[in-house]
Amino acid sequence: MNSAQRTRLLDAAERALRNAHAPYSHYRxxxxxxxxxxxxxxxxxxxxxxxxxxxxAERVAVGAAVAAGAKHVKAVAVVADGPAxxxxxxxCRQVLAEFAKDDTPVLVAIRGHLRNAxxxxxxxxxxxxxxxxxx
Numbered sequence: 001m002n003s004a005q006r007t008r009l010l011d012a013a014e015r016a017l018r019n020a021h022a023p024y025s026h027y028r029x030x031x032x033x034x035x036x037x038x039x040x041x042x043x044x045x046x047x048x049x050x051x052x053x054x055x056x057a058e059r060v061a062v063g064a065a066v067a068a069g070a071k072h073v074k075a076v077a078v079v080a081d082g083p084a085x086x087x088x089x090x091x092c093r094q095v096l097a098e099f100a101k102d103d104t105p106v107l108v109a110i111r112g113h114l115r116n117a118x119x120x121x122x123x124x125x126x127x128x129x130x131x132x133x134x135x
Contacts, residue, residue: 001034001075001105009034010107010114013077016042016057017111023047029080031057033099035070058092062099073100077107077117085110085118088125096122097129 001009009032017030024047032042043060058078065073076096080086085108088096096104102123109117122129 005034005075006107009040009075009077010079010109010117012040012042013057013079014111014114016044016061017079017081020044020057021046024049024051027080027082029057029078029086031061031076031078033061033065033073034075035065036072036074037070039065039068039070041065041068041070056089056092058088059095062095066099071099073104075105075107076100076122077109079109079111079114081111083110093122093126094130097126097131102129
């Protein structure tokens, strides 16, 4: 991922955050995925009064990519309002593992501080991911 792609990806995640539906937690999150075709798909968290039905931003972004026909994620960005960087939850890590490789970069940042994004890999976030196929 080059510098321009990194900037576009983080900006897309930050823009998506603005549309988050978080009336219960008040923790707004935006995510974006870069596909192997160079396209970026974004998503935001969508909470529900029945909290188990809440969708995380990362899974919404992956769903948008898959709905458009993309099956390979090359990079991920997650941006949130709040005091700490928004590391993906376990469920999001596993969903990402379905479409990304262990060395896929995952950028996490706080809104307004995109230059300070922490860069991890999916493999560091989810060692020994459950997979039935080679990614």
